[in-house]
Amino acid sequence: MGKARRPVQIIVLLCIVVLGAYAINSAVLGRGNDKPVVGSKSPAVKLLGLDGKVHTLDEYKGKAIVINFWATWCTYCVNEMPALQQQWEKWRDSGVIVLGINTGEDKMTVTNFTQQLGTDFPILFDTDNEAVRDYGVVPMPTTFFVDKKGKIASIQQGELNLKTLNEQIKQLVQTEG
């Protein structure tokens, strides 16, 4: 019986260490309300696109993505739209996707808006605010720069700094996929 005890001791201690580490980890990380941060994986989305088809982030696997949360009534969002369009045109051949997630507006409003501004990067509708919740978006606009591995490289809250936008995308492209 003396010999059988050792493995039992080791198993019990290991269980305690593993469960304990997990508990501490989830308690400390759980505080942030599961908001994605720089370095974490970009949360999956499944949304209806302006083109009438259902889109997910998996479609853009292996590509760098600039995810922009916006609305037509948000002045700063409107201001940065032309720059996003410009960067989309510049980088789309290098495998960069610019994705606009519209928060809670209807198709007509968005269609009119994009036609007026002449943007043609993919737009998705976040009707039930699911993506807003998963990405923990508070102010608008908020832009997530996601690298080719699907990890969030940086988060920009508020209007994009147009000078560094190009640089940020360049860095995304250069990271190894």
Added chain:
Amino acid sequence: MIENTKCECGHQNRVGTVLCESCGKPLDDRGNSKELLEMRYDGVARRSQRVNPNFIDRIWNFFSSVKVAVYLIIFTLVGAMLGTIFEQESNFINFDPSTFYKNKYGQIGEIYYKLGLSHTYESWWFVLLLVMIGASLVICSLDRVLPLYKALSKQRIPKHMQFLTRQKVVYQGPVVEEGSDWVERAVKPLRKKGYRVHTEKGALLAEKQRFSRWGPYIIHIGLIIFLLAVLFRGLPGLHYDQHYWFPEGEETKIPGTNLYLENEKFRVEYYSEDEMSEAFRKTGKVVPKLFETKAVLYECTADCDDPSKEPQLKEVKRHAIQVNDPLTYKGLRVYQFDFDLTPKLRSVQPVLVNKVTGEQYGKFKLEMVNPQQEFKLGPYTLELKNKFLDFSLNEQGQPISKSKDPNAPAFLFVVKGPDLPEEGSQFIYFPKQIDKERFQQDAINEKLGGLQNKLELDVQSMEDVDIIASSSYLNIRIDRAMPFVWLGLGIVMLGLIMSFYWQHRRIWLRIDEGILTLGAHTTKNWFGMRREVSSFLSTMGIEADEKSLENGGE
């Protein structure tokens, strides 16, 4: 040094054994002590007691120590107290902790926040203390319960003379009859008292309520379940705590679930003047007495995951939610939290009127969100070109919407029909009368094509206006860990009852050459034990005063 642990009865005991596992002879001294015996764990060695403890044994010993457990509990209590000094971050929905504590409590608040005490119960050190208490509970129990179980499940009936004379309740005296006859005669009265009696060659063991010995370990199991439930509450799917707005008359999806909640009707009642105290009336505050959301919960049954299709819903629960009376469904609870009585326009049903002839061309329904894009009314066709829910003009004089809420909705149509240009004529429509005047609908239409003199959109009665009268702010909670918390606490209660309401009582006796030696042990209530032994002896014809049975020891 190797300790000799072999008893004179021939039994090889383990290191740390206090009383021989077989005959009960004390192993701690040479046998001349008169001290009462240490009966904890029946004198068996705890598992952790070893001759040469190595690294793992040392960790094991640390956690199996009751002293360590007591310190851990004290540290945890002190830590938990720190968290009650100021409010915790988790109490708030939206706030900035980095400024809140400083503004409210000054420098001390700042220090409190910097030390991380504003989230004491989620901090690594607090959780670590809980984990260590858990480890202590598991290891303490394993260390003691198995040896104790073995010791109690195979007790040898004849015990060493010293084992008997060094119990707390002892009787020694002569008996006249043959030893085995006396023992035989003793069985019946003991059984009557509820003991289970075992005899062997002039020796006897009577025992009752042994199960109460497992009480403390049951408590431990309950506490472990409780701790696990508390520690793993944060696992995905186990816990959910969010607040959302639910506009009246709408089915709103609860994000992250496949449930939809419809706020059928919201109502609020206020305290009337005469219900308030004099002092309160002076403050001029209006205090709600009751607010209630008539809610219907739906579960999505098909097309839930496809945003291009309408989800198919099935009603699963209906409840009027009031404060402290939530809707509950499979562990989900929906609490009334707040409300907003700002009315919002949902749709209007205007009639197209020919201003010249006074002719009316029928009603159509104009929704604020996702409106139909083309309407045929008499000879006219109205094509919806654009809409602005919160109409305003920007610096360049272009129409924009200030928000997504229909505060000042405006609709731009292209109207085609008799006496109008081929490509149609533009016409803007403000459903709210106040906006019509504020933004000068007619003046804008004059610029757009002068249609205001020919046609008019007119809402003829309030029945044609659909309004979201209010919105209810509800708190959605799922706490699937709670049943485990209650289960754990229930088991703890069971253990407490087991160990508090019953006592494990044992009586050993042996007769050597006409001399009866009796020793008795109980886990508590020694007075009761003494009385029981005394009454047993008197039924056997031996008069022994209760007090004389008490063995003073040294």
